[in-house]
Amino acid sequence: MIQPVVLCGGSGTRLWPLSRKAFPKQFIELFAGKSLLALTLERVAPLLDADGDIVCVGAEEHRFMLGDAVAGTGARATLVLEPCARNTAAAMLLAALQAPDPDRLQLFCPSDQHIPDAAAFAAMVRSGVAAAQQGAIVVFGVVPTHPSTAYGYIERAGPHAHGGHRVARFVEKPDAQRAQELMGNADVLWNAGIFLCKPGVLLQGMERHAPDILASCRQAMAGADRRGGLVRPDAAALRDCRAESIDVALMERHGGLVVWPFQGAWSDVGSWNAVADLRAPDEHGNRIEGQGVLAGAVNRNYIHAPYRRVVALGTNNLIIIDTPDALLVADRSAAEQVKGVVDQLERGGSPEATSHRKVVRPWGYYDSVERGERFQVKRLFVNPLGALSLQMHRHRSEHWTVVRGTAEVTLGTRTFLLAENQSVDIPAGTLHRLCNPGMTPIELIEVQSGDYLGEDDIVRFEDAYGRSVAALAPVSEPDGTFHAPVPNGHAKDLGAGRPRPE
Structure with a gap:
């Protein structure tokens, strides 16, 4: 009856320095070792049909973290991966266009809210089903507990025939004086950003009020790449889409809205x-x-x-x-x-603005513990059966020392095991890969040295996780090593036009 749609976008700036653009707040384990995204997935799962799935709309750059969160909760989910962020109007449309049945209700909810009472949340959603089935867009508002300037507000009007109330108006985030005034109005609720409706109703509303956004999203989904169980909307079409919130694009102008109040504990964890x-x-x-x-x-x-x-x-x-x-x-x-x-x-170009010292990768993570002129030291943690890509670097050499576990190393034409306290040198330009063949994590120290140490000095030739690889095969040398390919027989500095790291 209901397909939950979890909106997983977010820039990761409001809870800096714990959240970063590369690691937004929905992925942070803030509550009892669980992230807000994991808690959201657990909260919406009971609303699913027996054969249904959750749709998660998130950034392409976060796809491995999204996948890990879904796997960690055991949820059934389809990942719609945006190549660029275009705010909530486009994100909701991508999910609505993905729906197989335009009349099957979809519940749109953010991934980064804290709602501890899952049963009360489910009851709130089910209370709006009758109105949504009759063609209304049901919005859920939270009964205010204090005069907040951090939230938008919804003012409710008279009762609706199928429960709840009609919406009189939306109020943008107010200043302190206006927030205090709104608290005196018993018909005012915080806008929770949670919506329940038929996808067909959403599409019709956007056709009337924001047809340009709908057209871009239709084009993006028509050209979507659906390989590997993932949905990747066409990048060019989505980049041309106007970025707008669903409140501004539709809700503030749409006549068929019904609001239901929620009196349980709620926070958008916005500061x-x-x-x-x-x-x-x-x-x-x-x-x-x-x-x-x-x-x-x-x-x-x-x-x-x-x-x-x-x-x-x-x-x-x-x-x-x-x-x-x-x-x-x-x-x-x-x-x-x-x-x-x-x-x-x-x-100012500060890397701390966008990424942590610890960076998650599909095979595990690395932690940059020290960096200086022409050198960098990292701790690498490789999950059981995890594998780095088959790769080489043009500008840096590396030295690996295993401190825990046993690693399988490919170096040029050789493949061998590296045990604890053993090490190996990897000269610049040499083909190499690290795999964890066992069922316990591997920890090693990586020392990089060279004239350029950026993550984009990686040329991949094989990858188990579907990341982009070089079109040319590595070149075999007489001594049995491999080096980066040189197109058309001409020397090329791979520092120019380096592939984007993933």
Whole structure:
């Protein structure tokens, strides 16, 4: 009866430095070792038909993290991978165009909200089914608990024939004075960004109010690549699509809306204040996670310190977020300004603005522990049966030392095992690969040296995870090694036009 659609986009800036553009907040394990995305998948799964699946619309660059999250919950899901972000209107349309039945209800919900009472959530959704089956777009609003400037608002009108209320208007995120005024109106709800409707109704509404967005999405899905159980909309068509939120593109102008209130606990986890408020405070209003320590007269602080000891002495109203490569110290009144700081760091070329020191890969992850002029040191963790691509580097040499497990190494024409405390040198331009043939993780230290150490100095020739590979085969040398191909017999610096890392 209902197909959940989980919108997995997000730039990862509002919870910086814990979230980054390469690792947005929906993937962070914020609650009892589970991510917001995992909790969302678990929450919507009971709404599925016996033979149904969840549709997850997310970024191509996050496809392995999306796949891991789905696999970790055991959910049945179809991944629609956007080559570029075009906001919620396009994301919802891609899912609606993917639906096999235009009359089967779809539930659109963000992947990064915290709703602890799954049963109450399911009851709320089911309460809107009758209205949605009759052709309404059902929106769900949260009963406000305080005058928030972080959320948009929905004002409800009179009762609807199939339950709920008609929508009088949408209110954009207000300033503090306006938010206080809205709290005095019993008909005002926070806009939760959760919608229930027939995909055909959504398409008809967009045809009327935003036909250009619909046309671009139709073209993108008509040219979609559906190999490997993934749906990849046509990149050129989607890049031409206007980026717009569903609220602006449709909801604020559509007449057939019904709003249902939700009175359970809800948060969009949109700032560090929101994260802090989900934790129980001590008698002085302080909240501590990890290795935080408070000393002296301290009040209303929040410390997130999972990696090392962080001490706050005589502080009040501070947010302190510690990560291995960046530290945020902010007054709680400035929590909403974090996004602007990230924009500033990105303009300055700071890598901490977009990615963590620890980078997830489909085979495991690596952690860049040290970097200097012409060298870099990484810790690599390779999952059981995981394998790096068959690859080579033009600008750097590498030295691998295994510290845990047994690795299978391909080096030129040779393949051999490397045990703990053994090492191997990989000269620049040499074909190589690392595999984990066993059922326990491998940990090794990689030392890189060379004139360029960027992740885009990778030429792949084979890959188990479907990432792009070079069109040319590596060249065999008389000494049994392999080197990067040279097109048309002419020397070429592979630093120019390097393939994008994946």
